[in-house]
Amino acid sequence: MIFASPVYLSLLALAAGIILLYFLHTRRQRHEVSALFLWEELPNDPRTRAARIRVRIDALLLLQLLVLVAVVLALAQPAFLTKKPRLAGLAIVLDGSASLRGRSADGRLAADLARSEASALLDRYPTTPVALLELSTSPRVLAPVSTDHERVRRAIAAWEPTWFGNGTGEDLTGLLASQRGTFERVVLLTDGQPAFSLPDLEVVPFSPGENLALTAFSVREDPSGIGSIAFVRMRNDTPSYREVTVRVSDGSRRILFPALIAPGEEQAYVLPFPTSVGPVFTATIDGADTFPADDSRLFSLARRTEWRIRIVGQIDRYLRAALASVGAVRFLEASDPTSADINVAYGVPLPAGVSGSVLLVHGSLPGVVEVGEDQEGDAGTLAVDAPGDPLLANVDPLDFVVRRAPVVRPLAAGVTLLSAGGEPVLWRADLPERRVVLLAPDPVKTNLPLTVDFPILVWNILHWLSLADPSAPPPALVAGEPIPFAPYGVPERLKDPSGHETEIDPNSVGFLAKAPGIYQLTTSSGAYAIAVNVDWNESPRPAGAGTVAPPAREGATNTLEAALLSAWPIAAVLALALLVLESAIYQRPGLPRRRE
Template sequence: MTWLTPALAGVVAALTIPALILLYFLKLRRRPVEISSTLLWKKAVQDLQANAPFQRLRRNILLLLQLLALIAMVLALAQPQRNDLATVDDRHVILIDRSASMSAKGADGRTRLERAKEDALAIVDAMREGDFFSRNLADQRPQEAMVIAFDTTAEVLSTFTSDKARLRSAIRSIRPSHAPASLDAAMKLARAHAPVRRITDTFVDESGNPRSRQIESLRAGVGTIHILSDGRLADAQRVLAGVEDTLRYHPAGDPNEVNLGIATLRGERAYDDPDRLSIFVAVESNAPNPRSIDIEMQIADAVRVYPLTVPARANDAQSTDASQGASVPAPPSTASTLIELTMPEGALVEFRLSGEAMRDDSLAIDNRAWLVIPPARHTSVALVTAGNPFLSDWLATLGFDRFEVLAPDDARTVLDEPFDVVILDRTNPFDDAQIPPGRYLMLGVLPPEGVSSTGTAPNAQFLDWSREHPVTRDLTLEAVQIVDMPRLTVDADAGVRTLASTNAGPGILEWTAPELRAISVAFDPLSSTWPFDVSFPVFIAGAIADLSDDDEAGALAQLHPGQILDDRIPRTAGDVQIIAPDDRGAPTRAAQRLTPAPDGRIVFGPLDRVGVYKLRWKGPAGAGDVPDADRVARYYACNLLDPLESDITPAPELAIASDVVRASARERRQVVRRYWPWLVLAALAILMLEWWVYNRKVHI
């Protein structure tokens, strides 16, 4: 029990109670009336007094009752309030996880998010409230809270406020998302709202006068941070809590909840035979027993079923991370299957998990996944060379559907036809600035912009290359010796980046411009030992594959919830619309209009639902796009495919970088109760009693 305004009540009590007693000692002013005889009246009054019990008490009972009523009112003025002892900080940040795993349904049919929202409402209810009066009079400030909902991104739904109605409506407005969770983003957002600490510095200025100035110091602690989550937070280990912050973890979910979900889905066309399609599906299960399920694959209206048995999860015995002292639940078990198809045409493939064993599945989001398969692509390659029989012969054996060797002079006209990849072998048939849109592998040719040469180095060797880029990641370049290596400086702002660098500077570059992508080898391969190294054909093949695949990158690559759809469509496309899926993966009715950037780039997102996103526009179609009535459509599959989110076993504790936060016991929160209305009611009741007594009693 706390008193919000005891000082005010004390002042009022000190004024009113003596005043009441003083008033009581003043004699009642009676109306004088002359009557014929007081004989009978005196007798009556005496009789009545003699008859009434508790004379002494009765004489003072009015004063007693008035005092009681006054005390009740003064107490009401002090605004007593019962508070939750567990929440002492003045500021609370409520982080509510709305990620995919929070959509898991418990045994009672409610999702974890719903339960977390209830917990959050209980926290809000337990907050100490403010009072009627200004802050100056109040001895205790009301507690404030901020509501942040987070999945991959975090969103402030309510900034710090003590308005409980606003907080409640903010909490109730949280909708589940299908994106994975990132605690780091939420914590950063929360800490950004920490108040800035101001320090008043007193100093003596030049003229010797003492002055003071305010200095903004580091941010203070943000208060108590409540994390309402199931603990499936991939980046928890990166999160660093502030020294002054108190972290409380309110776990949601039941460890016995079972989930089977598609954890991996990948479709690939064979390199040598694009018609052959292989699809890899992996299913993850945290069930304690083996489950036999069916994977339904639906292409157009045809459904094929692939049975799969997922083993039981490893024994419940939990492995312990010794360094943190955090116990980690056993990882879920997985089973996978490879589906081989011959399918030259493009298709939208839907996968569903079904069967009897899926009955107690808690999370529906990961039971379905989609794959957008582009039509089999037949690569066409042009080699522009002044004469390089070695290269042209070798490329001819690689089995491209179309391969042509062009002389530099012919190239300008012939290249109007679309080739997937054009190889410029030590010659650039175009004016530097006017390379037409397309994909280029430039051997001994520098990008016309973003690179400046400052002479040559007589001898050079590769020192480092990108291990992530698909072109260079499989190469081994230490052995390559380069003669006449141009010394280059690269301007990253112009879209040029270095894939491999030598001791004399960048060796292999990637150049990206609107509707143009090129991989450039800065030196002449023939003036190096590279053509004799096995890494050279690997590089050429990889570069061609990467460049030719680039068109379909948006289509085959899968999106995940929380990501941003970022793609290019033809520059002349108009009336661009996107149709997002609804909660169950079915397309929504309403199409959203998008405005592409001048270079045809469209951005949409972050995607909050799994399913198929359909982008359509009026205008020319790109490779792999399908006609859709009078428009052109392009499909994007957005799948959860997140083993961490699919493993819905709630974490009993949250291991962050600085600490391990144990789950707060599910304490019964004390709802804040204000007692003053009851006190006012009591005062009213006492006043009524006093009135009744006054009317009953006779007083001399």
């Protein structure tokens, strides 16, 4: 044992003072009497409580001396020389993927297990240069290679797993290469076997606990144009049959059903949402497990969360009401420079320079279609020219009555859906730059606004028009991967799942979703909800064969090196404890006080 401040050992001389004070104190325990002859030769009483008290007083002296010794030792800062193995370099790689947020088979957080293992490695190699690395889809260096283990320990204590996916072998190789020096041991602390292998990589896996997972969830527009179709898949990573309740919701409608899943098996379901309007879908399964993050999945369709509709020309209240029933609608003035998602021209030609899809109501679009004067006489019976077209989904055209139909001259290739007297009544064109729908007659000269199917027809028209986006956004997004802005337009603002909203540089190409949830993105072409999930591969699976941790080994060139183990905190704690004990004994009732 050596002392960092041996000069403080001289304070041990204070023990003489304590002993002197003790004996002085003892001498003052006098009892004056009137006549000594009554006391003389009385036998002592060693078996009585008084004798025990005397022993207690002696114990107090001993405790006081021990307190002094402990305090002096703490001040002198003792240290022990120990022999510890030393490596040329040690890389501790923490699996930073989302699965580390789960619990292991013994109920402990996988992240805590990783911290414990990392600390144990530091204890084992107190003098070895250590680098602390985090491996995920966004790998990073938590503590650069250094012999300052306190810094590494602080980094371990502050470390939290990300919501990202697993890193790759290339990620790890790059991390190691970023650190100077060589690593004799590279230890990966993870909750499963990595999908890659590197020479000399030691894997310390933690057995994950039982888990029920939603392993897939996606939604697509019904190709027939009638709502959406959801696809959900579950896996049972427990040793027993599990019955779970599955809930899939589009925000307005929820489908709930039970499912019995065999151990180790997967089950998939396809669920129709024929009238879904919202862009965000949620799937959840109940039941407690060790990784709650995969019990709920999100999906967002490339639907606008807000419709910006510009009406040019007349404003018919029935038409406006039908448009407003589509969802969250913001009507733009004709003079508003903001770009609209849908343009509606009612009774007038669409002005030149207006971009975007168009609904023409008794109006023309130069170069695409021209609408002339109403024909004389009754338009006659309405004919369905394209039954089964998405625009006519859930609509019964035979309820429509058109009294006056205008003369329509299509100039571009299109499809006539309804006609009356040989003139198109409902016509659509899918042009390269936009989609156009024409409702030729003036609605006030039809019974359309008064029919039940009119809002459905308008809803079909708007959804068909809105699908004219040039490119579809990525269908399934996961945390940790960059999400491009391009499919949504020029970015303006982004609100993350916690509600924090930031302005986006229009030149930005994408963002990194750090956590799962719904991100609200506002672009030049509208507002979108972007669902981000935990990586599908992060759901923990039971450890299979070959995932047993290899025994911790000493480096081939391990050398033993003297290490100083500081012991002053022990001495300080001991001094405090002894002081408290001494005080407690002194304060106990029954201890004789000095008698004057």
